[in-house]
Amino acid sequence: MAGSSESGPSPEDEMQISFDNHSFIVPKKEINMFPDMGKWKRSKAYADYVGFVLTLNESVKGKKLACDFKTSEPVEKLVLLLNTLDRWIDETPPVDQPSRFGNKAFRAWYNKLEKEAENLVSNVIPPEFSAAVVEAAVYLKESVGNPTRIDYGTGHEAAFAAFLCCLCKIGVLKEDDQLAIVFCIFDRYLQVMRKLQKIYRMEPAGSQGVWGLDDFQFLPFIWGSSQLIDHPTLTPAHFVDEKVVNERHKEYMFLECVRFINEMKTGPFAEHSNQLWNISAVPAWSKVNQGLIRMYKAECLEKFPVIQHFKFGSLLTINPVGS
Incomplete structure (x- = not known):
C-alpha cells in the first residue's frame, strides 16, 4: 500500500510468520455454539x-480489471490450479435426476478435489514451505461448496479468501501481488464458482433470499465497488441499467456480478435483488463501498450459521489478538 514504508511495516509484513520452529496444523472448527462468536471476534484470525x-x-x-499489474509465478500457478478445477467440471457432466437443483454430479467433482487438493496446493507452494500444504489445502477444499447439501455461499467464498490469506502469511504471495490476487486469481475463482453454480444448479447456502445482497457472493461487490470509486461517469445508479452492465462488465467486478444475476434471474431487478436495487440509490461509490464493508461484517462475519463452519489452524488462529 502507498506510504507503507514511511508508516512502519505493511499489513503483509506484520502478517507474515517466521518459519523457525513453526508447527503447521490441520485447521479445525472452533465455533461450536453461539457464545463462541466472541472468541472469533477477538481472534487473530478475524483481525488477519x-x-x-x-x-x-x-x-x-x-x-479496472484489465489495468497493468505484474503476475508472479505463484499467481500463474494459482490460475493453473483454478483452470484444473474448471476442466474437471467439463469432465463431470450433470446427471439425470428428478430434482432440478443440487445435481449429484457435484459430489463426483468434489471427490476429485478432496483427493487431489494437497497435490494441487503443493504445485503452488515452494518446497521450502511444503509443511504448510496440509494447512492451506483445507481452505481450498472448503472454498467450493458443500458436497452433502450441494450448496455454496459466502462462507465458502470466505474460505477461498482465507486460503489466499494463508499464502500471504507464509510469503508465497507478496505485497506486490495484491492487484493480481483480486483481478487475476479471485476473478478466475469467481468464473469457476459461477460455472459450478450453473452446471450443478447449486443451492445458495444460508441465503436470505430477496433480503440478501446476492445468493452466492459478497467480496466481489466490496472490491468491485472500490474499483468504481471516483469514476468520472459511472454512478451507482448505472448498475441497474442492463445496457451499461453489458457494455462494461469486463472492466468492473461489480458489474460482472450484476450481469450474472441478470442472467440467472427473471423478473424486475427491484424484486429479485431488492438490497442491490436499494444500493443503486446511494450517490457515491465510496459510500457504497463503506456500507458493503459494514454489511459484510454484520451479515457474514458476525453470523453464527456462516462462521460455525470456519476452520482455524496455526496461520489463521483462534488465539486472541495480543496473545
Whole structure:
C-alpha cells in the first residue's frame, strides 16, 4: 500500500510468520455454539482476515480489471490450479435426476478435489514451505461448496479468501501481488464458482433470499465497488441499467456480478435483488463501498450459521489478538 514504508511495516509484513520452529496444523472448527462468536471476534484470525480484505479493497481502488499489474509465478500457478478445477467440471457432466437443483454430479467433482487438493496446493507452494500444504489445502477444499447439501455461499467464498490469506502469511504471495490476487486469481475463482453454480444448479447456502445482497457472493461487490470509486461517469445508479452492465462488465467486478444475476434471474431487478436495487440509490461509490464493508461484517462475519463452519489452524488462529 502507498506510504507503507514511511508508516512502519505493511499489513503483509506484520502478517507474515517466521518459519523457525513453526508447527503447521490441520485447521479445525472452533465455533461450536453461539457464545463462541466472541472468541472469533477477538481472534487473530478475524483481525488477519478483515485486514486482508481491507488491504485488497484499498489496492484495487479506482482500477479496472484489465489495468497493468505484474503476475508472479505463484499467481500463474494459482490460475493453473483454478483452470484444473474448471476442466474437471467439463469432465463431470450433470446427471439425470428428478430434482432440478443440487445435481449429484457435484459430489463426483468434489471427490476429485478432496483427493487431489494437497497435490494441487503443493504445485503452488515452494518446497521450502511444503509443511504448510496440509494447512492451506483445507481452505481450498472448503472454498467450493458443500458436497452433502450441494450448496455454496459466502462462507465458502470466505474460505477461498482465507486460503489466499494463508499464502500471504507464509510469503508465497507478496505485497506486490495484491492487484493480481483480486483481478487475476479471485476473478478466475469467481468464473469457476459461477460455472459450478450453473452446471450443478447449486443451492445458495444460508441465503436470505430477496433480503440478501446476492445468493452466492459478497467480496466481489466490496472490491468491485472500490474499483468504481471516483469514476468520472459511472454512478451507482448505472448498475441497474442492463445496457451499461453489458457494455462494461469486463472492466468492473461489480458489474460482472450484476450481469450474472441478470442472467440467472427473471423478473424486475427491484424484486429479485431488492438490497442491490436499494444500493443503486446511494450517490457515491465510496459510500457504497463503506456500507458493503459494514454489511459484510454484520451479515457474514458476525453470523453464527456462516462462521460455525470456519476452520482455524496455526496461520489463521483462534488465539486472541495480543496473545
